[in-house]
Amino acid sequence: MYVCGVTPYDSGHMGHAFTFAIFDVLVRFLEANGTRVKYVQNITDVDDPLFERARRDDIDWRELADRETKVHVRDMTVLGWRPPDVMPRVSEEIPRIVTAAAKLKASRHAYQADALYFDTHSYRGFGRLSHRSRRSMIRKLREEELLGTVGPDAKRDPLDFALWRTSRPNEPAWPSKFGDGKPGWHIECSVMAMRYLGPQIDIHGGGRDLIFSHHESERAQSESLTGKAPFARAWVHTGMVRFNGRKMSKSLGNLVKVSQALQRAPAAAVRLYLVSHRYQRDWDFEWTGLARAARLVERMRKFLADDARLKTPKRAPRRALMSEFNAALADDLDTPRAVRALRAALRQKDAAAVRAMNEVLLGSASLT
Numbered sequence: 001m002y003v004c005g006v007t008p009y010d011s012g013h014m015g016h017a018f019t020f021a022i023f024d025v026l027v028r029f030l031e032a033n034g035t036r037v038k039y040v041q042n043i044t045d046v047d048d049p050l051f052e053r054a055r056r057d058d059i060d061w062r063e064l065a066d067r068e069t070k071v072h073v074r075d076m077t078v079l080g081w082r083p084p085d086v087m088p089r090v091s092e093e094i095p096r097i098v099t100a101a102a103k104l105k106a107s108r109h110a111y112q113a114d115a116l117y118f119d120t121h122s123y124r125g126f127g128r129l130s131h132r133s134r135r136s137m138i139r140k141l142r143e144e145e146l147l148g149t150v151g152p153d154a155k156r157d158p159l160d161f162a163l164w165r166t167s168r169p170n171e172p173a174w175p176s177k178f179g180d181g182k183p184g185w186h187i188e189c190s191v192m193a194m195r196y197l198g199p200q201i202d203i204h205g206g207g208r209d210l211i212f213s214h215h216e217s218e219r220a221q222s223e224s225l226t227g228k229a230p231f232a233r234a235w236v237h238t239g240m241v242r243f244n245g246r247k248m249s250k251s252l253g254n255l256v257k258v259s260q261a262l263q264r265a266p267a268a269a270v271r272l273y274l275v276s277h278r279y280q281r282d283w284d285f286e287w288t289g290l291a292r293a294a295r296l297v298e299r300m301r302k303f304l305a306d307d308a309r310l311k312t313p314k315r316a317p318r319r320a321l322m323s324e325f326n327a328a329l330a331d332d333l334d335t336p337r338a339v340r341a342l343r344a345a346l347r348q349k350d351a352a353a354v355r356a357m358n359e360v361l362l363g364s365a366s367l368t
């Protein structure tokens with residue numbers, strides 16, 4: 001499983017935490033049922049927004065990336081994740097990215113203009129992952145200011161995207177046969193996913209805002225590189241978290257940081273609140289919702305503490321409770337239904353079931 005990780009330039013907010021908590025439930029559910037999972041989550045430490053932030057704050061981009069990567073790992077550790085097996089950083093994968101770009105050029109999937117571009121006409125089915133028309137793809141690129149220019153010295157088609165570009169002044173540049181420069185965003189993930197997981201992967205995840213253009217482009221260039229399809233057998237995308245009615249984002253300044261939530265509630269409550277939402281839907285973060293989750297966690301903590309103190313004889317979890325819990329998660333990871341099963345286990349005072357469900361839903365997040 002490959003999940004697109006953070007661009008480390010602003011410490012983790014609830015939108016990030018939602019995505020990674022959901023994929024953590026998925027890993028834990030698969031592993032609890034005997035499937036071995038190799039989990040790769042990258043750190044996008046070579047990215048324009050990161051460089052811009054470093055310039056604005058007059059700080060070395062590597063220092064900024066290191067600091068914010070630590071914040072991300074710390075937040076997710078507190079929220080009880082099973083750490084990814086590999087967390088590759090783009091900055092350490094550059095020679096492989098250059099090799100992949102050269103291979104795409106040699107096989108005529110890429111051409112050189114003012115940058116090295118992927119030729120989207122060389123790949124059949126560009127747009128099929130996101131189910132977007134050509135017009136809608138162009139509109140999205142324009143909205144995200146990723147459209148660039150089309151022309152004799154630039155890209156041939158508005159949908160083509162850069163594999164390798166010249167760096168701007170004050171940006172890092174790496175040597176390559178296409179000139180000193182930096183990789184495009186999409187090729188980074190193709191290369192890291194294939195290095196650690198092979199040419200075809202089972203699950204590729206990320207936030208829904210990545211479907212186009214990131215994953216659409218990643219899929220096209222990966223399949224063009226290997227000649228194997230599908231690149232990913234399942235694409236899993238998480239919804240957006242809103243706050244005060246709008247998508248949480250740095251540009252709108254309406255972020256709720258994980259650290260802020262942890263000041264008001266135990267880690268297990270923050271995590272329970274996150275996973276009480278269906279992964280593919282957008283939802284609104286509300287402090288009252290977090291408080292409700294905290295009350296459930298407190299009931300659970302008391303019940304488990306009493307159970308440990310009274311030394312009740314150990315029993316296997318009730319089968320009906322566990323099978324409802326597993327059926328919920330097997331049904332396209334229906335975590336809200338799994339949380340209802342957890343409530344039922346608590347009502348029926350089945351400590352073993354509560355513990356087993358906690359392990360999957362809340363991981364190692366602390367109840368206090």
Ligand SMILES: [Zn+2]
Pocket residue numbers: 003004005189214
């Ligand atoms: Zn990615």
